[in-house]
Amino acid sequence: MAPYESDDSRTGDEADDMRAGRRKAARYVVPVAVVGVAAATIGLVPAFAGSGDPDLPEVSAQQLIEKIAASDVQQLSGTVKISTDLGLPDLGGLESSLGGATAGGRDGSGSSADPSSKLMELASGTHTLRVAADGEDKHKLSLLDKAAEYSVIHNGDEVWAYDSASNEAYHVKGAASAGKDTKDRSEDVPATPKELADEALKAADDTTSVTADGTAQVAGRDAYKLLIEPKQSGSTVGAISIAVDAKTGLPLKFTLTPASGGAAVIDAGFTEVDFSKPAASTFDFSPPKGAKVTEGDESASEGRAGKGDKARPEGGEELGKEFEGLNVIGEGWGSIARFDTGGEGLPSEASGAGDAGRFLDSLGDQVSGKFGSGTVFSTRLVNALITDDGKVYAGAVTKDALVKAADAAK
Template identity: 60%
Template sequence: MAPNDSTTTGTTAGGSVGRRKAARYIVPVAVAGVAAATIGLVPALASSGDPELPKIGAQELIEKIAASDTQRLSGTMRISTDLGIPSLGGLAGAFTGGEGGPGGRGGASADPKDRMTELVSGTHTLRVAADGPDKQRLSILDDAAEYSLIRNGDQVWAYDSKSDTAYHATADGAGKDAGHRSGKRSVPEGVPTTPKALAEQVLEAAGPTTSVTVDGTAQVAGRDAYRLVVKPKQSGSTIGSATIAVDAENGVPLKFTLLPSSGGKAIVDAGFTKVDFAKPDASLFTFTPAKGTEVTEAQEDEDGGKAGRSDGTKGLEGLEGLVPGAGQLGAGDQGVKGARVIGEGWSAVAEFKVPGAAGLPGKASEEAPAEARQFLDALGDKVSGKFGSGTVFKTRVVNTLMTDDGRVYVGAVTKEKLVEVANGAS
């Protein structure tokens, strides 16, 4: 089918999607945090032919996504992510003390905030299921093991079959082990794990600086789909384009591919290999730990949980792609306090000052464990200009310039753009 030539600047039913800012900046003092906030993704799936479908405009297709009310589905997805950072395997041990550190048997942990970051790199197979806004399940499949994150009403369970450890939280934040409060959030925030969650983030950011077109059709997991292509109009962004395969019948995004502006391998490819929109079996959303399973209860903060309550719903944004609204629970503002945004759209850069952070990149590298130093050195490039000197920590998506006097510039822009912005702000 010939590509449709209609375009839009990102308006959707109910108003402009550009009115909501989806760009959220995170200080990558530990760059793994930046990566974790941009994960949840899956590889391009081979097309079995381009189906003949009625023509549709970009505006109409965006509205179709927004209006999709699919409440039930189950299926298998593959996740492939290449953020251009070194492998994280073993890095966690460098910061937590390795096998002797916290986390259950032999350092193993079923806590989602520890396990979901596995999706930052490499290729993974996932099984997903949803039945309404209160029942979701996501499983990461390994060669001989499975890690599952399950929500059923106000109960959240995670289970790691390899270590036979489980994690439990309740949506009301009532951590049952009040005697051991660590102040840690129970589930990582902002981890999209389905094409729908990824598509919504991109479309929320669309505006006058964005080109959105319908570029033909495709088949994904045996379903006919339209291809929605989102591209920055500006130069300097690390993002080249995002392609979303949208189910022609129900408007559910089936596949998401994010390409870098520099060309080459996709940053993220997310898609279903199998999908079924029938009601999943109720047993998928129930979990009872077997005798002998080590269970960790969610913990509240030292202040009683008032600031950063561990309610078990943080990070369920990762399940929002399964059904609308699932990620609204616990959704918080991830913006950096006191940040000044320079520019707009895809080339926007956040500038802020880190108190007491003068010389931080160098100091952090000197004091970090050997594996962490290797990780930081692989990410950092020394740069200088009117702003002075500093270090650019780079991934294929988010780059950060930390100056030697403690200023930070961060955005989904190239290293050259960061230096240009820092020079102009000096």
């Protein structure tokens, strides 16, 4: 059956049911910069997933959306492989230096176990994760390396994070603070197919084509495939494919391919999954002998240099002033965030900045237009234009789209 874009024969009640399903699907959203565009309503294409292997009953795209929204998997354990290829330049020794500089975490705690910095490793390369869950207050995520393991364990009112490579632990106690800390830190970078799928569904609006796209087997389980594609030109997103477990509705695999073609930008999927109750000992943790333990409340009040939150308000206010002009140009997958840094653009060789200017020039492309001139910094998904007068335009759009937006804003 050929897909078509709308069905005017739907009754008012049916339309209300569809909107209710969309709202329910969007409520599990986890923030992620990769597909962080605003959601409205999902423009569904009622194609059917009745072909391919395995042979499953036909379902519509809307039914798959509702199946994901209704999924209520409370217990599972499994292994997830996640690969991210943004096409970032190889910075060699500088990359290691930057990693060391940020190892102390967002709050300056000085702990290599701080989730806010450690989980950012998922933003590049290929990684293997072990995940486990038992209800709302027991979760474990382990990032496996060749010779080390990093884990975040949430058990009741406590959150522990442990880095075996450095023998350091990070601890937050108290139901309210632990929950907030986990959300603020470990969910900054979505690590499972469900987290990625939820955000993609949030991003889908009436500028999006959503179709059921056959079936597949993932981690030995039968699954339907949901295909999300931008209708607009100018987006760097080519397509998003989500494999949905036929029985539980849990997203098992998430793949984002760029409009430019080639390998996936993000490919995250279960290689093993078990929906039985994990052993209670899975969520037990005590820091090993000799481990350096950083308490979350200590890092917030003291920080690496004894500053912490006490020093933040002034800096935070200044940062807020710099981004007061933030607004969004366009809609859907063509959305572009625009803000004014309040200062001058980046140093360049042309401006007489010497080696620093040459280095920055090598990372970006020089562009010009009615807006003046500036530099575009590109990945395979997100691009940003920084003009010489301090304006910034960024989004999952092409370089040409950024220049056109900057010209239009003049």
